[in-house]
Amino acid sequence: MLLVYFAGYLFLSRLFLSEYVYPHFGQSGYLLVSALIDAVMLVLFVFVADDWLKEQWKNFCQRKLHSAAGCVFYLFLLFCASALFAVLIAAPLHLGQAENQINNETMMQLDRIGFLFDAVLIAPFAEEIIFRGCIFNPIAEKKGIWTGALISGIIFGTMHIIASMTSGNWLNLLYLIDYGSSGIILAYAFSRTDSIWTSIIIHACFNLIGVSALL
Template identity: 30%
Template sequence: MKTQFKCPMASSERIAGLLYLGVHIFALPWLLTYFYTNVLRHMNVVMTGPDLNLVYYIIGFVFVLIFMFRFLRTSFSDLLDNPLRALQSVVLGYLFNYVAVSAVFFLLSFLLKNVVNPNSQEIINQTKLDPNVIIVVAVLLVPIVEETLFRGALFGTLRSKSRLLAYVVSVALFSVYHLWQYFLGGFDWMLLLYLLQYIPAAIALCWCYERSGSIWAPILLHAAINFISIKVTIG
């Protein structure tokens, strides 16, 4: 029998999560850049890209712990209630993402002479600059912050209204989230193609949450995807 999806997030947590999601995507990157350029630099404070990324996700991490801790705690109890199902969801989600990402890359290699995703290239550059910081950010902070916001608040809220709407909106926004700043430098059709690279992970993470019933399953899946990607980059 198929279990009905239940999101244990309280209405106050949903509102806080959805409001901060907009800040996290659009406002916070600009605010941090402005503060560093116009304040910290004049104080002779030097920060690298990895440093700014660390601050960016620490702010999100603190927000999630303060305003959504009850949801994380409840969802962890749900994980412990059925750990095998959560583990199966993580493994199957990773396999789907691996196959789908490989297929997308194969497709893009036919359409483009060089598949150079600007966001992926920036992550590679930052990883080579300071791999330890990027590992902490990508494997610990990013999964908790992004899964709580994108899957917990956004997908969980919409899922109670429409399963299709929940997938479409959360997958689309998660994909745009990784590339929207590059569109500000001028519209480029290739950026639309690069959006395709984020769709498999977005689908896998939503499905993992839906199937497992615990936000900690997609957190673990997200951490695994990022960790393996970074190890490949470093290697």
């Protein structure tokens, strides 16, 4: 069931959107259908994994101070990693903005409320459950935390550079390092606090701050 969920998210919410929805319905249609797909698949997963999510929330609440400190610390690490990428790679190579970021800015201009809802509420919840819950967690249990973090981070990063791949902007693929490192940090945050809710909150806060900069 989890593999079906992941495959559906991977192909429907990225490849299907970029190859069919965007060419036929434009940015506004892309945003609407993307949010709808995320919401539907999120509801399906919550229905299937209700007990697991409750257990994760219990873990988060049992160690409130530890969980809160983890949220602050790993959120700070996310910004540090992005800043290092910008200084050491993006600026020297004149990469410009990532295609994913350009698309986000365009969609923000078209529908601020809809984009804010998707970026801050739906996407963090759905992506953390998929990449940290469905991918990282099983791999980490069998192969170790760092192997799981690396594999899930690469997949997470790849998902965010599909726009660059389909546009043919190959130099922009270096943003895999930026997005991939974010995925690794989020996976480690989940592992260290033993709760998926930690990475969900961090992801949501990171997106909220990023979206606020576009207002």
